[in-house]
Amino acid sequence: MKQIFAQGLYTGEKWIHSPLIELNDVGEIVAITEAKTPQAVGAKSPHKAEVRPGYFLPGLVNAHSHSFQYAMVGRSEFITTTDTQNDFWTWRRAMYHLALSLSKEAIQAITTKLYSELLCHGYTEVVEFHYLHHDVDGSRYSNSTAHIEALSLAALESGIRLTIVPVYYAQGNFSKTASSDQQRFLFSSTNEYREFLTAARETLERAQVGMHILGKTPRLRLGWGIHSLRAVDAKDIQTLFADRPNSGPMHIHIAEQAKEVEDCKEALGARPVEWLLSNCELTANDCLVHATHLTESETKNLATSAAQVVLCPTTEGNLGDGFFPIESYAAEGGRWSIGSDSHINLSPWEELRWLDYQARLRTRSRNPLAIFADDGHSGTYLWQNAWANGHKATDESDQGQLGRSGRALSPGVPFDAIYMEDEHLKQTPPEMILDYLIFHAGSAAVQETYVQGRRLVKEAQHGQLQSINQQFASHLREVWKGLWPKTH
């Protein structure tokens, strides 16, 4: 039994002042009791409970990650004299060069470093939208799930919870033959994809058992994914949506780029979201990533569907994608979560700040989203959506603890939490703490991160930092040694 006494704790739904938090040996919450001092709630002595002068909050879910892209952050922020334009498609060429250079070992080292950093910023769970399936020329590995294994080991070493979404990718742009640099991503048929999912599930189960992980909530999970409407035949998209299991999430990129919308209209006779809503029955497990380019009717129909969108504001900003119509989507009750996607930024606080600021800049007003929070605070609206819907992007419905509220910190729930502290925060009224964290302090106030009661981050540093950094540095050096001339 472990006891922690803190200044405050946000369960995800309400604040508890001066809580004594009690955890059992498998990292689940036994009790959270409100009191002024540890003695007053029966802690055996004030010294037995660890004392924290700041605040605990539930960890957040990063609902969209391509971990390998972390290797190229900051390396595509320039133009060359031969560039006629510089946009998403220019960035994608550089990203393909990177994707075709990575070994299984490099993927594992880069991902481990990324996941350890995500923990330091306040995420306790990540959804990996994974499409680097095969060897660089498209030939199959003898162990077909070699990369699934690498990602699992990265999650287990860093300690983060991971949902892997192996992605079905089968063609170039809307029925065009895939290019030579897309071979690594391709499955030959939906049958091959299903067989891969079966093998991936076995790999995850082996990894989880091998690590002797205790606790009721699995550390590794599996979802289904379709890369995009452009990368999969329309009939196969309908089949996969119809056949997906009832549990587990389904993720798909959609309407990120204006060109993609125009190509979709030509190929399928409808805009991407319009087509998906009319041709596939969406459920609460479905996550539409980006959905940037929407008409008014698409916005309304998507918001009132069962699905949610996964917004990646800093990546969408970095790639010049466009603005998601958050005010009209929120006004219709639309649900959303956040992801760091290309990892140009790792802070969930910054993702939320960007989402809010782009709405302020467009509407030339302050707090345009606060109207959608019960307490009238922008921070509450932003944090609650990211938290509660983020958990649905990993699908924990089998845990029986999800409602609108996600997985509130309460007895019986694994202690997946972050501890935040700074001098300004200590003087901030509880009802303004989420505002303060999102609009000011952000990741800088994250001091500790716990997953299943295990403290993985202490004094703002991951416990395995040294060995993780060593592996990461040597692989990153090798990767860029070979790549630099091609991308610059």
Ligand SMILES: [Zn+2]
């Ligand atoms: Zn993506």
